[in-house]
Amino acid sequence: MAVLQVFMVLILNSISHEINRCSYFHHATPTFSNSRTFIMESSLKSLNLDGQFNFKDIHHAAGDFGNRYHFLPVAILYPKTVSDISSTIKHVFNMGPASELTIAARGHGHSLQGQAQAHRGIVINMESLRGKKMHVHTGELPYIDVSGGELWINILHETLKYGFAPKSWTDYLHLTVGGTLSHAGISGQAFRHGPQIDNVYELEVVTGKGEVFVCSEKQNADLFYGVLGGLGQFGIITRAKISLEPAPRKAKWIRVLYSDFYSFTKDQEHLIALEDTVDYIEGFVIINKTGFINNWRSSFNPRDPHQASQFISDGRTLYCLEMAKYFDLEDTDAMNKMDNLLSKLDCIQQTYFLSEVSYVDFLDRVHLSEKKLREKGLWDVPHPWLNLLVPRRSINDFAEEVFGKILTDNNNGPILIYPVNQLRWNNKTSLITPKEDVFYLILDFCGRTHLGVKQYLPHYGTREGWRAHFGTKWEDFARRKSTYDPLAILAPGQRIFQKAVPFHDTAHHMIQHSQDVWK
Numbered sequence: 001m002a003v004l005q006v007f008m009v010l011i012l013n014s015i016s017h018e019i020n021r022c023s024y025f026h027h028a029t030p031t032f033s034n035s036r037t038f039i040m041e042s043s044l045k046s047l048n049l050d051g052q053f054n055f056k057d058i059h060h061a062a063g064d065f066g067n068r069y070h071f072l073p074v075a076i077l078y079p080k081t082v083s084d085i086s087s088t089i090k091h092v093f094n095m096g097p098a099s100e101l102t103i104a105a106r107g108h109g110h111s112l113q114g115q116a117q118a119h120r121g122i123v124i125n126m127e128s129l130r131g132k133k134m135h136v137h138t139g140e141l142p143y144i145d146v147s148g149g150e151l152w153i154n155i156l157h158e159t160l161k162y163g164f165a166p167k168s169w170t171d172y173l174h175l176t177v178g179g180t181l182s183h184a185g186i187s188g189q190a191f192r193h194g195p196q197i198d199n200v201y202e203l204e205v206v207t208g209k210g211e212v213f214v215c216s217e218k219q220n221a222d223l224f225y226g227v228l229g230g231l232g233q234f235g236i237i238t239r240a241k242i243s244l245e246p247a248p249r250k251a252k253w254i255r256v257l258y259s260d261f262y263s264f265t266k267d268q269e270h271l272i273a274l275e276d277t278v279d280y281i282e283g284f285v286i287i288n289k290t291g292f293i294n295n296w297r298s299s300f301n302p303r304d305p306h307q308a309s310q311f312i313s314d315g316r317t318l319y320c321l322e323m324a325k326y327f328d329l330e331d332t333d334a335m336n337k338m339d340n341l342l343s344k345l346d347c348i349q350q351t352y353f354l355s356e357v358s359y360v361d362f363l364d365r366v367h368l369s370e371k372k373l374r375e376k377g378l379w380d381v382p383h384p385w386l387n388l389l390v391p392r393r394s395i396n397d398f399a400e401e402v403f404g405k406i407l408t409d410n411n412n413g414p415i416l417i418y419p420v421n422q423l424r425w426n427n428k429t430s431l432i433t434p435k436e437d438v439f440y441l442i443l444d445f446c447g448r449t450h451l452g453v454k455q456y457l458p459h460y461g462t463r464e465g466w467r468a469h470f471g472t473k474w475e476d477f478a479r480r481k482s483t484y485d486p487l488a489i490l491a492p493g494q495r496i497f498q499k500a501v502p503f504h505d506t507a508h509h510m511i512q513h514s515q516d517v518w519k
């Protein structure tokens with residue numbers, strides 16, 4: 001089979017020192033005059049809704065997982081129905097371009113740079129739309145019909161009751177359907193199934209004019225593909241039909257180490273190109289760390305305990321290939337095949353570690369880390385994260401510069417790196433990422449050397465940045481914005497368009513605006 005591909009690189013960091021934290025804060029509070037606030041509040045209160053607005057308890061909507069950007073809204077809408085969302089958007093749309101009011105859907109608030117926030121605007125708490133029951137449809141093309149505010153962890157538990165599960169995941173499942181479908185939803189299954197946005201049959205979307213559309217590959221396809229990966233710019237996802245597959249019960253979770261980057265990526269690429277291969281492939285970089293294998297030992301067993309105990313990391317930069325093979329009952333034949341496949345890997349053989357866990361525990365693995373970090377008070381610290389999609393042709397240059405020269409000391413968080421097979425990705429959708437600190441260096445390096453790197457979950461403050469990010473897709477992106485959200489009411493926290501500014505001038509105004517507001 002022809003390959004590939006793009007490498008997903010995630011550099012995840014956390015800042016635990018208060019001193020640093022302040023300098024990362026981008027804080028803005030509302031400056032509406034009392035009378036304007038009163039008029040605006042009264043007009044929103046006059047809407048006939050099943051849910052409700054809250055104008056007082058709004059501070060949590062000015063935060064997110066990144067914990068570096070804080071923009072206070074004027075109100076939070078807790079919708080009970082799709083019509084609540086549609087009426088609110090229509091109301092704001094009818095106020096016309098003179099009103100500053102914008103609207104941000106907030107999923108689980110796990111954005112990194114205020115993307116789910118609305119400065120002086122309305123935040124819609126999508127999780128309160130979850131009241132609607134999830135429906136699993138079995139049959140030839142099984143799917144689950146869920147609210148856009150549903151958490152993936154709940155979808156997993158619900159579908160498992162029917163023996164099914166979604167095909168493509170994120171590493172962390174406490175994120176909403178609308179939040180991940182607005183970006184892509186990428187994890188170690190994406191080499192086979194594509195990202196989550198490629199595993200959706202149908203969406204219900206409320207546009208920036210307040211109109212409600214059902215869309216799919218066959219119906220309102222322009223909106224469907226625009227919204228998938230569309231950074232929340234064209235509409236709010238209120239419902240999604242997500243494709244399912246029969247769920248396995250268990251996973252063999254394997255880790256092996258490499259000291260040579262080339263062998264590491266060669267083996268990753270080899271594995272994702274095979275038909276009969278593992279079900280999940282990721283990897284991470286270990287820089288200047290000792291004793292990490294001891295930490296693994298609580299959950300992973302070395303295949304050869306004696307040899308593993310002889311392994312000394314010695315401060316080297318190491319690369320860990322992480323894989324999982326799903327299974328139901330122990331199938332000796334399949335496992336022999338797997339062993340055969342793994343024995344051909346060019347890794348440090350004494351570092352073969354295996355863990356056997358339930359499918360749920362495997363998929364929900366990051367939640368365990370979350371619990372531990374919460375206990376230590378380290379979950380809610382600022383998180384400057386960088387997610388990059390690096391073309392295969394550039395991955396060795398990238399690694400040499402970044403892992404060899406820039407990130408030479410221990411990083412505070414994991415650095416994930418794994419290839420995905422773009423051939424299996426649908427290129428009709430829109431796509432995405434963040435930056436900070438040492439990350440500027442990496443971006444600068446990427447720019448200077450023309451590696452063709454793209455941010456995933458993008459974050460730009462300039463016209464050149466956004467245009468370069470979208471490349472030839474920019475015109476289409478701007479056209480869709482003017483069609484579905486002509487006043488630029490939706491998802492202002494992405495900072496791509498500014499409300500009521502003509503789209504051709506948008507980038508320029510966006511820069512002006514961001515200089516004014518995001519200082």
Ligand SMILES: Cc1cc2nc3c(=O)[nH]c(=O)nc-3n(C[C@H](O)[C@H](O)[C@H](O)COP(=O)(O)OP(=O)(O)OC[C@H]3O[C@@H](n4cnc5c(N)ncnc54)[C@H](O)[C@@H]3O)c2cc1C
Pocket residue numbers: 064065104105106107108109110111112115116117126148149169170171172175176177178179180182183184185186187231232235236237238457491493494
């Ligand atoms: C611990 C952690 C692990 C992660 N792991 C992965 C990973 O493995 N793979 C991956 O791809 N990503 C990963 N992410 C990134 C994550 O997918 C995105 O940040 C995602 O947007 C978060 O979902 P959320 O529900 O919290 O969205 P929010 O942060 O609430 O919203 C994100 C954006 O989507 C918009 N939005 C939210 N809901 C809707 C909706 N219903 N309709 C339209 N727009 C909407 C918001 O306005 C905002 O612009 C991870 C994030 C964290 C914090």
